[in-house]
Amino acid sequence: MITSDNKCSRCTGAKCCTYVTEALGAAPRSKNDFDQLLWQVSHQGTEIYKDSSGWYLLFHGRCQHLLADGGCAIYQDRPQICRDYDNAWCEYDAPAEEGFEFHFRNYDELLTYCRKRFKRWDKSRTEGRGKTGPRIKTGPRAKEKQDLGKEKLKIEASLNPDP
Ligand code: SF4
Numbered sequence: 759m760i761t762s763d764n765k766c767s768r769c770t771g772a773k774c775c776t777y778v779t780e781a782l783g784a785a786p787r788s789k790n791d792f793d794q795l796l797w798q799v800s801h802q803g804t805e806i807y808k809d810s811s812g813w814y815l816l817f818h819g820r821c822q823h824l825l826a827d828g829g830c831a832i833y834q835d836r837p838q839i840c841r842d843y844d845n846a847w848c849e850y851d852a853p854a855e856e857g858f859e860f861h862f863r864n865y866d867e868l869l870t871y872c873r874k875r876f877k878r879w880d881k882s883r884t885e886g887r888g889k890t891g892p893r894i895k896t897g898p899r900a901k902e903k904q905d906l907g908k909e910k911l912k913i914e915a916s917l918n919p920d921p
């Protein structure tokens with residue numbers, strides 16, 4: 759008979775050790791919130807879901823300590839979150855997806871949802887961006903480059919004042 763005490767030793771897949779999740783905090787509501795999520799879900803291995811506890815980011819990635827037989831290479835020193843994990847009802851019993859109210863595995867799935875949720879989604883996103891989309895690259899690195907560019911211009915202006 760499978761019990762909580764012997765379940766993990768029989769679970770060779772150890773699904774719970776192959777991804778991490780991060781709570782989104784406040785539920786996304788505005789177009790800007792979902793625009794940000796579209797960027798996040800565009801990245802390989804990143805998904806978004808909502809269950810009865812709220813909205814989460816899910817990042818696929820096998821834990822480096824997970825052994826081929828499903829054991830943990832650092833079992834005695836494993837992080838507290840692993841110790842606290844309750845296996846009474848886990849992915850050995852049923853896929854976590856069964857409890858999801860929403861599940862977006864990629865950009866297209868979330869975009870379809872956004873178009874249903876916001877009637878003017880496409881129009882509002884293209885307004886002010888021009889026919890071919892934004893001319894300036896967005897994202898953290900691009901923003902950093904823009905800031906550096908502005909700083910460079912300021913320094914050059916101070917070194918070469920107008921005659
Ligand atoms: S908690 Fe569940 S999914 Fe994780 S190793 Fe144990 S039985 Fe497997």
Ligand code: SF4
Binds near residue numbers: 829836837840
């Ligand atoms: S540290 Fe061990 S128990 Fe925790 S996720 Fe990694 S393999 Fe699993």
